[in-house]
Amino acid sequence: MTLDLAQDPVDLTAALVDVESVSGAEAPLADLVETALRALPHLDVVRDGNNVVARTRLGRDRRVLLAGHLDTVPIADNLPSRRGGDRLYGCGTSDMKSGDAVLLHLAATLPDPAYDLTFVLYDNEEVEADKNGLKRLVETRRDLLEADLAVLMEPTSGQVEAGCQGTMRVRVTLPGRRAHSARGWLGDNAIHAAAPLLTTLSRYEARDVEIDGCTYREGLNAVRVDGGVAGNVIPDACTVLVNFRFAPDRSVEQAEEHVREVLAGYAVEVTDAAPGALPGLSAPAAAHFVTAIGTTPTAKYGWTDVARFAALGIPALNYGPGDPNLAHTREEHVEVARITAATDALRSYLS
Amino acid sequence: MTLDLAQDPVDLTAALVDVESVSGAEAPLADLVETALRALPHLDVVRDGNNVVARTRLGRDRRVLLAGHLDTVPIADNLPSRRGGDRLYGCGTSDMKSGDAVLLHLAATLPDPAYDLTFVLYDNEEVEADKNGLKRLVETRRDLLEADLAVLMEPTSGQVEAGCQGTMRVRVTLPGRRAHSARGWLGDNAIHAAAPLLTTLSRYEARDVEIDGCTYREGLNAVRVDGGVAGNVIPDACTVLVNFRFAPDRSVEQAEEHVREVLAGYAVEVTDAAPGALPGLSAPAAAHFVTAIGTTPTAKYGWTDVARFAALGIPALNYGPGDPNLAHTREEHVEVARITAATDALRSYLS
Numbered sequence A, B: 001m002t003l004d005l006a007q008d009p010v011d012l013t014a015a016l017v018d019v020e021s022v023s024g025a026e027a028p029l030a031d032l033v034e035t036a037l038r039a040l041p042h043l044d045v046v047r048d049g050n051n052v053v054a055r056t057r058l059g060r061d062r063r064v065l066l067a068g069h070l071d072t073v074p075i076a077d078n079l080p081s082r083r084g085g086d087r088l089y090g091c092g093t094s095d096m097k098s099g100d101a102v103l104l105h106l107a108a109t110l111p112d113p114a115y116d117l118t119f120v121l122y123d124n125e126e127v128e129a130d131k132n133g134l135k136r137l138v139e140t141r142r143d144l145l146e147a148d149l150a151v152l153m154e155p156t157s158g159q160v161e162a163g164c165q166g167t168m169r170v171r172v173t174l175p176g177r178r179a180h181s182a183r184g185w186l187g188d189n190a191i192h193a194a195a196p197l198l199t200t201l202s203r204y205e206a207r208d209v210e211i212d213g214c215t216y217r218e219g220l221n222a223v224r225v226d227g228g229v230a231g232n233v234i235p236d237a238c239t240v241l242v243n244f245r246f247a248p249d250r251s252v253e254q255a256e257e258h259v260r261e262v263l264a265g266y267a268v269e270v271t272d273a274a275p276g277a278l279p280g281l282s283a284p285a286a287a288h289f290v291t292a293i294g295t296t297p298t299a300k301y302g303w304t305d306v307a308r309f310a311a312l313g314i315p316a317l318n319y320g321p322g323d324p325n326l327a328h329t330r331e332e333h334v335e336v337a338r339i340t341a342a343t344d345a346l347r348s349y350l351s
Helices: A009-017 A027-038 A093-109 A133-140 A181-186 A194-203 A252-262 A284-293 A306-311 A336-350 B009-017 B027-038 B093-109 B133-140 B181-186 B194-203 B252-262 B284-293 B306-311 B336-350
Strands: A044-048 A051-055 A063-069 A082-084 A087-089 A116-122 A149-152 A160-162 A166-174 A208-211 A214-217 A219-228 A238-246 A267-274 A316-319 A333-335 B044-048 B051-055 B063-069 B082-084 B087-089 B116-122 B149-152 B160-162 B166-174 B208-211 B214-217 B219-228 B238-246 B267-274 B316-319 B333-335
Touching (some): A027 A044, A166 A252, A181 B238, A238 B181, A252 A267, B009 B093, B063 B093, B063 B133, B087 B093, B149 B284, B160 B284, B238 B252, B252 B267, B306 B316
Parallel strands (some): A149 A316, B063 B116, B063 B149
Antiparallel strands (some): A087 A333, A160 A316, B160 B316, B166 B267, B219 B238
């Protein structure tokens, strides 16, 4: 199998979706992308693990970077892709293989762009920050990421979304004491001890924060729970993994302080965290892109790798055809018209 | 390695404890027991899976059956066994390898007992009822279990414990809807939905029930919880396994009805259940044993296989040297004096 990058980006999206690439298993898709990009004479291609980076070297004054991740969340009975009317359904259609398709199609069909271009496809975005492929590039191949503006093709329904929220995961360990379940009163049930914690989480009132005209909406959620020893034992162990999504006016340290305050009295351990990014709409390169695309920027809720570019001093925005509200759902899909529209808008900006 | 069944039952207990035999992995211990019993000319031995049954055929008027399970709950950093003063520590010391040691020692050293004797060592007692080795014998080798009285060597601290409570496990499935955790308000968190369920369980007021002078104390406990999809997904799945221990005045059907009433509104599915056994102290064979051992019978809290003998019409009691309050704990141990006392009392009764 080979990928035809020049084909209609809608068909290219379906082709990318149909190559399963749950986080950690991106190799087959990275192989296909690498092979297809290496066939293009106007691009220099670097493979790094399951990251693939392709660049023009035209000597232009400015360089624009387009980036997308190759991985998806676990399949939920939603592969292979399926066309239904004006929509394409399937795992990754919105988050973010439609964005990858736009990026790859432009890589193949814009041999003479107005700016030098860098295309970055990377792995492990949907899991712990430590595994993130772009993080690895920042640490080991910073040179490949030089740019005057970075556009991340995360799902934004064709809008320009500014900055991003931060994210932090903490593990809460509940205390308990084992006993035979026929004599429950001799033990302390660690699973029962999670009741007030889960009540606190379900009643948590999240902040709405407005910055540069963009409203960020926070959230605090249990994303995993695991407890129990055996079917006849009062368990002495139960852990709850909690995910805090926080507005970019909080630093990671302030976010941790807040979580520890909300979960006061519990044994809390931070497992991973990534800072948010302020909207940064005053940077000239960002403002120019916004004008060219012609929409009003809004807040990005999900954490995205714009935060990594922001930390490198590179203005960065989210812009992609997928629908962020459908990301990670069983019924994930993308409006095919948005794929075409994003391709046209970016082609016009880059030509 | 071979087992010396004639050695001091305290040392024999340590030897049995030091052969790991967590449920499902009893084969090495069953092999040792089988080999040791086959070396005794006065016993007929049958091996059935990891069950081992040994019988005398002396033509006595009455037959007494002694039974013990070979398996333990999972190790909790408590192997190998360790002698500390008058106690022997380690996984299975109380539940119920000290009972097995008494049984096996008597099998080896009572070639001419007053009753015909049947010794039953069986597997998979500490897990789902469907795997229980004694259940398998009831279904496929009922003939091996013929007896006028069955004594189960479950931990009773040297007391005679009458009847047993029933046990039932139900799986509760919490509803939810997936969403990206950065947009938690678009999903329904199935883990948060467990909060009121766990609150109900932790506030449950258990009954105390008195029958034939024995008090049975019920309990309703979560013994396992599992929920979550990925670290950035509002989960649409969370399950809680709940164990109900019920007094023998309730049938399995009545126990299920009660659980469904307490957990009204939740999706509840019964995964396994075993009826309790009424004390049955009025049966002559049971009364005779109680008189011979010379203690006042009390209620058995834990479900035990006396219920299977009761269902076959065989009077059955629990009597063993282990401490039921230490069963399934990290600090499990047995008072060595109780091993010696139980051996002496049973030897006197059977001689």
